[in-house]
Amino acid sequence: MxxxxxxxxxxxxxxxxxxxxxxxxxxxxxxxxxxxxxxxxxxxxxxxxxxxxxxxxxxxxxxxxxxxxxxxxxxxxxxxxxxxxxxxxxxxxxxxxxxxxxxxxxxxxxxxxxxxxxxxxxSDLRGRAFSSTVDYLALIDEVSRAFEVNNLDLNTDVSDFGTTQYQNQLIFASSRGGGKNYGWNEQPFLDLFSAEKQENGTYGNVENLDSNINTKYHESTVAFTPDDKVMYFTRNNYFNKKYKKDEDGTNRLKIFKATLNDNNHWDDVESIHFNSDAYSTAHPTINVQGTKMYFASDMLGTLGMSDIFEVDIKEDGSLGDPINLGPSVNTEGQETFPFINSEGDLYFSSNGFNGLGGLDVFVVRDFENKRELKQPMALENIGRPINSPMDDFGYYENLGTKEGFFTSNRDGGKGDDDIYSFTVPECEQTVEGVVRDRETEAPIVGAKVTLLDADINALNQQIVGADGVYKFEKLACEKEYLIRIEADTYATVEQRFTTPNKRQKLELKSVLVKDEIELEPCADLAKILDIPIIYFDFDKFNIRRDAELELQKVLAVLNKYPTMTIDIRSHTDCRATAAYNERLSENRAKSTRQYLIDNGITAVRLTAKGYGESRLVNDCGCEPTNDSACSEAEHQLNRRSEFIITSLNGKKCPE
Structure with missing residues (x-):
């Protein structure tokens, strides 16, 4: 079914x-x-x-x-x-x-x-989802993984679907029980069955779950509380031998609750409080803490044919009021068969989002944590081989035993719907790269590469050889990491990345820039050390705050090389008279020099001169044809200071 x-x-x-x-x-x-x-x-x-x-x-x-x-x-x-x-x-x-x-x-x-x-x-969410990712097939291929799915031996030629584990049993719904046929597909009504786990890991010895649970109408999809003492399950609106319909004559579905008695039988069956004759509730799943139940329904407030809802499970076992999970999960189509795993990832099936066909299984990873913190949620089609061009639903996984199950009516099955098993694949990443010099592209022998987690805790470390290659294996999926690369005479670099949720090899481009450059007299510090030009506001010679930041870099260089002397050369744009600009630039050169002296540099190491508008760096002269074509930003390029090394370690720059 x-x-x-x-x-x-x-x-x-x-x-x-x-x-x-x-x-x-x-x-x-x-x-x-x-x-x-x-x-x-x-x-x-x-x-x-x-x-x-x-x-x-x-x-x-x-x-x-x-x-x-x-x-x-x-x-x-x-x-x-x-x-x-x-x-x-x-x-x-x-x-x-x-x-x-x-x-x-x-x-x-x-x-x-x-x-x-x-x-x-x-405005339809299904259409908007399609329009936003027209390359959805390529995206699905990216997240698809290569692992085997197996048609279970317990499947029959009728419908078998909707698995949940209970202790050493697999609980599922099936039409194999005989009895009255259901008109929709001419198969018997569904009952719940159990299959016992065998020593070889398969499931067999299929039995009717409990006569207190199964009736002559549909029962399906079960969820158990963490203590295994309470069961929620789906059934037609049939209770105490009364079969009820809505005003249109449709018999709806309801979620019922049962409690395990002292004889290990399910007893005290009751309808949960928000069931109704007017709408359906079905397919419950309970989180590992036993504090939330998720289910499907078309109750008031549903966006489409069916939506996923959540409800609190209180300490006394009672249920709160249902809340629709909203458009991050639900569309005008069908969202159904939710499953919440032990890490708080929410899986469900939908035909409202882009998929391979029919119902596809989707997941919102870290759903419970993100919902509590009101963080954005990312929806992911989990890809092949779980999804196919047909209906795929009833996803269930046990991250402890690495067992997984889902239901599909894909080609090659035994009956209408079949249950498939799979081993939850280990999601491990490999990250590798080659440490190279940015200029020469040559490998940097002896570079130290450290792998750190998101909290900057070192996890692993390697010293690269002659080929410059590093490689870290068995990284977790969907985790943030940082690679730190250090080498003598090079600036340290860090690369932060987040691993996706699939097995892959991640190749990083790791290039280092020389941290030590040979300095020679006559060189300009601004160019050699990539120090930005020191700008001044128009008609001003005071040190701007951003200029002060850059002068601190010049100061650091002078402190590192105590024999270095420099000539500070200040320039203006062409506006105002040549005489005025010469005075202005002279004042700017002197204010720059004084700043360095005030910060500990001996005055004899510093000379300063203003050049006015005599050394423009562009064509923004003040002739009418040129001046009118230049922007303020272009004029500002001429309002600058340069730092020319006049001597270093006894070597002088020729006059």
Whole structure:
């Protein structure tokens, strides 16, 4: 059973009209359709359509019948026929057609109809998700991993789905129990079963879970509290032998609670307080602390056909009021089958976000922590092999035993829906690089490379050899790290990075810049040591605050080389008279010199001279044709100071 087959019957507000030929068969089909027996509907309508009797109404019903029974190849065919007759229909049909095309892996045509759907309603979250990541297939390929999934031996030719572990058992839902058939797909109603874990790690000895739990209607999807004493499960609205429907005649789903008694049987079954005859609640999952339950519902406030909700589990075991998780998780489509793992990652299935087809499994990592801290959340399609062009749902993982399970109706299965197992893959990263000189690109022999965590704690260290190569293995996924690289005569560099959630090799570009440069007389410190020009405001010679910062760098160089003497050369732009500019630049040179003297440099090491506008660095002279073409920024380039080394270690710069 797919999620559409069990929980969201209520969403199918499809009205028949029988104003076309073959009325006797259409009336029969209408009855079956209204009873949600879509398998029979498709058979009848198909017979009519193949005789050439078609209309918009008939094709809608026929395509929907295949769509809701997950016969997507046929659904795509008949939605296509519908579009050739009339494209100006409810835009939801564009969405269904696009989904059906995905399921047969016709992604190019699917994208065409998703674009039409997105354009028809720019507020719809499904359309907006598509428009924001049109390269979604490439992104899914990036996060996909190569590991094996296995069809469990316990699967049958009917529906088996929705796994949860309980002690040494695997709990799941199945139609294998016999009894009355469910009209939708002509399979028996679902019951809950247990399978015992064998010594070789497989599961066998399948048994009916508990006669106090299973009824003649549907039971599915179980969650247990951390102490294993309370169970929440999904059931039709059937309690104390009373089968109830909403005002439209639909029997909804409810979450029930059961308690383990002294004889190790589930007892005291009760309906939770926010259940209703008017809407469905289903598919519970409980966090490792036992403080939150997440579930799917179409209750008031739902954005689409079904949303994910959360509810507090109080210390006395009672439940608080449900809260919708909002548009970071929910869309106008179906969000269902939530699962919260031991690290607080929220998994769920959806057809509202970009995927491979049908329901795909998505995850918001570190969901509980981010929700509590009100931090942004990133949604991730978990990729292949969990997801496929068909429906994939019921994701469950045990990070302690590394066991994982999910349900799919993909090709190659044994029945309708099958349960698949997998080993949760270790997510390890390798980071490597080559330490090189930025100018020569030659490897730097003997460089020290340190791996640190986000809190600057050293984790590992390597000294590179002649090839300059370093390599750190077995880094955790989705963690922040820092690489620090040190080498004699080079400036230390640090590179911070965050590992993604997939196995890969990360290659860093690691280049170092010389920290020691040979200085010669006549050289300009501003150029050699990459010291920015010391700027002055127009018509001023006081030291600006940003200039003071740069002069501290000059000061450091003079302190490092006590035999060095320098000539400070100050320049102006061309505005004002030449005589005025010469006086202004002289004052600027003297103020720069005085700043260095005030900070401990002996006066005899410093000379200063103003050059006015005589040495412009650009064409911004003050002739009318030039001045009018220059900006303030260009003029400011001329208002500068230079620092020329006049002597060093006994060597002098020629006059």
């Amino acid at each position: 797919k999620t559409h087959k069990i929980i969201y019957i209520l969403a199918l507000s499809l009205v028949f009209s029988s104003g076309y030929a073959q009325k006797g068969k259409i009336r029969q089909a209408t009855k079956e359709y209204d009873n949600l027996a879509y398998l029979k509907t498709s058979e009848i309508l198909l017979e009519v359509a193949e005789k050439g009797y078609t209309s918009v109404d008939l094709l809608q019903k026929l395509a929907n019948s295949f769509y809701f029974n997950n016969q997507m190849e046929e659904a795509a065919k008949w939605y296509g026929e519908l579009m050739t007759i009339n494209e100006n229909i409810d835009s939801e049909y564009y969405f269904r057609y696009a989904q059906a095309l995905k399921s047969v892996e016709n992604y190019t045509e699917s994208d065409k109809w998703m674009k039409k759907f997105a354009d028809s309603d720019r």
